[in-house]
Amino acid sequence: MVKQGEIIKINLNPERGHEQQGYRPYICLSHEIISQVSNIAIFAPISNTKRDYPFYIPLKNTVTTGKVLLDQLVAVDYNARQYVSVETVDNDLLEELLMKVRAIFQKSS
Secondary structure (H helix, E strand, C coil), X not given: CCCCCEEEEEECCCCCCCCCCCEEEEEECCCXXXXXXXXXXXEEEEECCCCCCXXXXXXXXXXXXXXXXXXXXXXXXXXXXXXXXXXXXXXXXHXXXXXXXXXXXXXXX
16 A cells, blocks of 8 residues: 555556646655555656646655656546556655645635
8 A cells, every 4th residue: 555655656547638648656644544545545646847836846855866746636546547656655755745735725815
C-alpha cells in the first residue's frame, strides 16, 4: 500500500491533452484510509518545470528533484499499474503540501 507522503514512479499512460504522460514521479497526498477502503489514492505529479506558480511547490530534502504540481491531482488505482516506491518526504514538506492543496478546494467568494 502506498502511504501518504510517499513518492512513487508510475506510468499513467494512456493520457490525453495537457495531462502528463509516461513513467514519472508522483507523491501520494491522500490519507491512508482511502487506500484501505477503495484501493485508490490521490497523487500529485512531480515535474522539473521551470515555471513558477503558487501551486507548484519545490521538493526539499529529497533525492527526487522538481516541483509538486498541486493543481493537477489524480486519483489512481496504483495496484492496477506497475509502480516503484522511491522515497518518503519529511513531515514538514508533507504538512506544507497538504496545507496548500486545501486552498484548491475552498469555496470561492
